[in-house]
């Protein structure tokens with residue numbers, strides 16, 4: 034056989050090996066912290082089904098809800114090593130690693146869930162996702178969210194002074210810690226699934242939470258005062274491990290990107306649709322409700338801005354976009 038022909042055959046064999054590798058059937062693993070009945074988890078399952086169908090049964094996704102693979106900090110490490118393929122993560126954990134994401138937690142950046150969803154669909158929010166490959170080693174496919182943050186407490190909070198000294202559960206991340214520290218509360222970082230017991234046994238006096246979680250996880254059984262403050266949005270991001278992404282064919286990347294983005298959009302629109310009914314359901318419970326606005330938290334907001342404006346230069350861009358979208 035001529036040398037030329039041997040080389041051509043070797044190249045063809047190598048090309049075949051690469052193409053069969055890229056067409057390799059995969060069972061991806063997707064982790065998240067929310068319980069199985071939460072919209073993030075049901076949309077993760079629906080994404081698994083969509084990907085399986087669109088890949089003609091070649092790819093499947095095993096979904097691990099309720100922190101089965103560990104907390105978000107642990108899942109971030111697994112994603113970085115490629116031990117975990119995909120996740121739906123709160124931006125909380127990402128903001129601990131890429132401070133610019135802290136801008137999404139600027140108090141009263143948005144007015145309500147519809148405004149939050151519009152901002153998360155904007156190019157300005159998309160620019161943040163572009164920071165993820167270098168910042169944490171993931172591909173950020175798109176955003177989801179839950180509803181706006183409120184404060185549920187064992188004793189009434191009627192003025193900012195009532196927050197002083199309250200042991201107040203927060204999701205473990207810095208922008209929210211700095212906000213509550215500025216109010217004079219004592220923030221207690223704690224994952225979502227530990228909150229019910231912490232409220233029940235008096236480990237915390239109050240919790241930072243959204244309507245949906247208050248209802249699903251029945252936190253109102255343990256605390257019957259609600260400050261409806263809508264003080265922050267609470268975004269989520271759908272990610273793929275950068276290591277895993279690099280192994281995928283262009284066609285598989287496109288398939289995953291499109292299918293995951295569709296189901297993340299379902300999360301955004303799902304919370305937009307559910308929010309008013311959830312607020313109504315909560316208002317109908319036997320609980321004491323107080324309402325608050327930016328004025329209520331004015332001193333804490335000024336303090337938060339002084340810490341986060343220099344740390345998160347994207348804040349100006351996001352605020353300009355949020356202002357533009359306010360009345361759209």
Ligand code: BEZ
Pocket residue numbers: 066067123179203204224225241242243246
């Ligand atoms: C929380 O930490 O409060 C939380 C996390 C994910 C979904 C909803 C709430």
